[in-house]
Amino acid sequence: MPLYEHVFIARQDLSNAQAEGLIEHFSTVLSDNGGQLVDSEYWGVKTMAYKINKNRKGHYAFLKTDAPATAIHEMERLMRLHDDVMRVLTIKVEEHEGGPSIQMQKKDERDGRRERRDRS
Template structure:
């Protein structure tokens, strides 16, 4: 079996619980077809660079899997048919990196830095 990383974007008007439910659903599709999902991450509702199907934002999700190609093709087929999924990207990798993805690492680093100075921490000049 091969190692894969999957990223998909779901519509902005679904709830966070529904977006996380999509992750579980597609993880189950891989598992049912002989694969296994080693890690999943919900990246949150993010603004996209351009509109997709009249949506300015989207729920981003990420999965790492070890699955046969037939299982990945079936999952991608079902994602293409699902009305809440707007985009899918699957990449075959040689090995999975340890720890959280780069998106989660950047988010954690931002949280540790504290509040931004340009957002009202300085007194206003009138």
């Protein structure tokens, strides 16, 4: 089955438990349609670059899935209809990276970052 990664932003006025409940809800949608949730991460409340529906912050969640395209389409459809979900991004990947995502790593643990050069 194809591998996908999803990021969604939920409204800021939800509690952390409600935002994590959305992850469980959408994982059951996947499993009901023949897919599975490989991994999920709750990134917490973050400030957005611009307002979405008069919200300046949102609960971010990251999902790694292994599911057929029909299950992904159904999950995305339900995400877009859900009142608490403001934005959804889904990409197809060749393989899932192991370990935590870059958002969950500490700054000093991140690999591949450029060193700042002196501007003199």
